[in-house]
Amino acid sequence: MMSIDVAQEVCFLSQTGVGIMGNSLLNMLYLSSFLLGSKPKPTDLVIIHLALVHTVMLLTRCITRTAGILGLGIVQTSVECKLFAYVCRITRGLSICTTSLLSVVQAITISPSTSYLFHLKIQIPDLILPVLAILWIPNMLISTQVLYQVVASRNATTIETNCYAVPLNTLLQGLILTLMALRDILSLGLMSCSSGYMVLLLHRHGRQVKHLHSTGQAPEKSPERRATKIIVLLVNCFVFFYCGDFVLSLFLGTSMKNYVTLLNVSMFVVNGYATISPFVFLTCDTRTQKSPQTRLLYANPL
Numbered sequence: 001m002m003s004i005d006v007a008q009e010v011c012f013l014s015q016t017g018v019g020i021m022g023n024s025l026l027n028m029l030y031l032s033s034f035l036l037g038s039k040p041k042p043t044d045l046v047i048i049h050l051a052l053v054h055t056v057m058l059l060t061r062c063i064t065r066t067a068g069i070l071g072l073g074i075v076q077t078s079v080e081c082k083l084f085a086y087v088c089r090i091t092r093g094l095s096i097c098t099t100s101l102l103s104v105v106q107a108i109t110i111s112p113s114t115s116y117l118f119h120l121k122i123q124i125p126d127l128i129l130p131v132l133a134i135l136w137i138p139n140m141l142i143s144t145q146v147l148y149q150v151v152a153s154r155n156a157t158t159i160e161t162n163c164y165a166v167p168l169n170t171l172l173q174g175l176i177l178t179l180m181a182l183r184d185i186l187s188l189g190l191m192s193c194s195s196g197y198m199v200l201l202l203h204r205h206g207r208q209v210k211h212l213h214s215t216g217q218a219p220e221k222s223p224e225r226r227a228t229k230i231i232v233l234l235v236n237c238f239v240f241f242y243c244g245d246f247v248l249s250l251f252l253g254t255s256m257k258n259y260v261t262l263l264n265v266s267m268f269v270v271n272g273y274a275t276i277s278p279f280v281f282l283t284c285d286t287r288t289q290k291s292p293q294t295r296l297l298y299a300n301p302l
Contacts, residue, residue: 008264009065015268016062019275023051023058026278042124043105047281049132050098054274057091060084061267078152081163085150086143092270093139093183099238100187101131107194110201142183145176177250184246188239195235230284237280241273
């Protein structure tokens, strides 16, 4: 009978494998569309950045977990432990910040000419890359904590990773947790507000278009309804996975005990959004639906 530890490892590796495949396919399809002359949308660079961040996040965690399971000498020294932990922490923060930015850019893109956001619409193409670069700075600074906290274990005897975190000063630990909480709350707030704004705009636009259509579409098939469902789905996925990760991270960060099972659940939850989000884009974006790679994927499901 399969043990609980083995079952957890199988679930984790299966999840990361599916997520890496989805994010890699999403990046390949977007980059190939650019090479074929497709005009990029303002959100395209943000989606590519998000998929790259998720790919690195899942790859890093998959490498460290696989090394622990197979007993490989990939992560043995404190320097290696610090590096992998630092990358994991940065990509986690960049994921939530990039998703928030994507929602804000979408809201600005569909804003009407009478909106106060409309004047930003023309400037978006020039602002995307600088904003994406700026997002790295606070996340790198907040994540420097792990460079001091994470060390290698000299006598690891389980299939778990060889790295562990040493306790920090209570004041410093509280400061780091506060900064992380502020970042997450701000990102969630921006995404919720911008997504709610888009839902209202699309609902208002749908009501106007309904009166103009001589041969009206069924409400379930209209583009406005479809876009609204996509936004609601992304918001629900984001809020569900990251609120769950936020609660678990606060509990684990303030607890003095080592809850291995709860830590595994936390990693599974935080990887959930990185795994699901590329398939939401692949399913809803008409450009990816028209590509032969996507048609082949859905014609031959795993």
